[in-house]
Amino acid sequence: MLKGLNIAFKDLKIESRAREIFISMVVFSLLILIIFSIAFSDLLSSASKTATVTSGVLWICFIFAGTLGLNRTFATEVQNGCMDALKMCPIPRNSIYLSKVIFVFLLMLLVEIITIPMFSVLFNYQFTAIIWVGIVILLGSFGFVVVGCLISALVIRARAGEMLLPVLLLPLSLPVIIPAVSATSGLLRGEDIFSLMSSIRLLVVYDFVFFAVSMLVFEYVVED
């Protein structure tokens, strides 16, 4: 299993060189931010009003940027038939999946780290409860990536896979996104973390369930 994680290192190395996925994710995310800041320009005067849209805007950025990245997750493997080469290596097949999850998750984190300060600047907004918000965002992104990598591996084999990915992924990942969004907005509205525990619990449960199910079924996705 640990051997298999070399795939994640390899992906990071390639990405650090080509940077094609990361750059487009960041730019896309910032563009969405700018569009929202234009659309909501009336709200910018009051922090309490901004707080109501923050969670939605941020999550839309993350999800759309994430979808963009997920579209390219398996591109490097498909290009020269490397997927077949990986499948022939003496590693468990779901370690390929795990590596991809790690890779995309790290990419998403980087995008989020850039997006959140930019949001602060563009919306003139001061974040509160940063630690908890961070944890919720981590959990939410993880769940999203977990589902996303599986669907990405699925649709890469299909016709018009890039069209299909968002259509399949967005509804399917909603069990993670709903609690993540509601917990984030609750926190930003200044609610006590304990009153949001039910959302967070749901988030954790779904992260876990999706992850476990995906690890179990991934083998069947890559089988030819």
Added chain:
Amino acid sequence: MATIIYSMMGETVLVAEDIFRDYGCLHALNGINLCVEEGEFIAIIGPNGAGKSTLLKIVASLTSPTKGTLQIFGTKDKDREDVQDRIGMLSHETFLYDNLTARENLLFFGKLYGMEHAALDERCDYLIRKVGLWKRAEDPVKNFSRGMKQRLSLARAIIHDPSLLLLDEPYTGLDMNASSLMENLLVEKSGMTKIMVTHDMDKAFRLCNRLLIMEAGNIVHDVVANDPNARKFAEAVCFSDGGQFKC
């Protein structure tokens, strides 16, 4: 160590029993029976759609048969992971990452095969020299020519020193020079069992010692290469498809 002792005894590399493989209503393989001994160099030839590549894929465990059993190194389908590190594959696709350098590609796959760090370094150096890419070892693969890529692919395929090497049309898109270099490298590895799917009948006769001629999912002839009738059989089958030998 165990590998060496086995090979002295002339181990049976592969036993296929009654293998069927359907793609929907298309029958790619119709009951293949095959036994491969240590050290053989087998060519699989036949017209397009005869099931050559499918058979190779099944041996490579890239796909599973619809019916039938396959034993490789005495191991059944289920425990294939144990023998994966004794199988290498060289395809017409390069199996390389364009954005990594030649050495990085080899190191990456070496690590996936669980090789020790020091041994892997040494092996990489050796193979890169062997395939004549020493000067370009630190260049990204995307700058390589087709021939260089294919040589590196060969190095990648044997990085873990497999006992069974599968070759899927390794000569596609190679010029004369590159393909003769490949040929030399392949012939040199005489102890290794090799199974090659090819369209190039001349190469098949020159390099291999056993020919499997396939048609419509069956092995119609299984002959040694110096069999006087071999060429006749091969041509009969390959040209049967309306005289079409678009290989």
Added chain:
Amino acid sequence: MLIVAFGAIFFYLPVMKDSAGNVLDSSFNIFYFHMPIAIVAYLAFFVVFVSSILYLRENDSKWDMVSLSAAEVGVIFAFLVLATGSIWAKAIWGWYWVWEPRLTTSLVLFLVYVGYLMLRTALDDPLKRARLSAVFGIVAFVSVPLSFLSIRIWRSAHPLMFGGSLYGQEGGGLEGSSLLLVLLLNMLAFVMLFVSLTSFKFQNEKFERELEMTKGR
């Protein structure tokens, strides 16, 4: 097959009669459709889930056909849930649609399985289609409990039909044995309808594949 067809007609009829013959507030009548349909939709997705697992385990195209049939019927039922729910909501709440968890998750559930059917059409190789859609069928089912439990998890405007609090506005949701009887009857009828529709579809699919097999030869 004839028996199945008879069953469908036979069991479909009481449904119409039951709800038409009921004297309660007319908008509430739709509930007799709504809830059984909803339950049947969940049931259909559960069938997809189970047959997907069985497909991956046994590699038998029979299970693939079951998944497909159940998913198609399930999608139709999920749509009917939304439709009947909206009609009821229009009558009671004054809007067709309100953004609240139960409705949202039901809509999403519908979309997930529409996605399932889309995925199927996008895959050409039958074996690959069967396997990949089975994988999706399994993962998709993970979101079903969320829809089912959503009213319990979040405070929701959607009436909770069983488990303690009854729906107040209508004046006592499930009181009286006659109501319960009608509900159960409807439930049974819809489950029968589901079974017959699915097996219809299954037969249909089977013949189609046999036809293709003979054509292919």
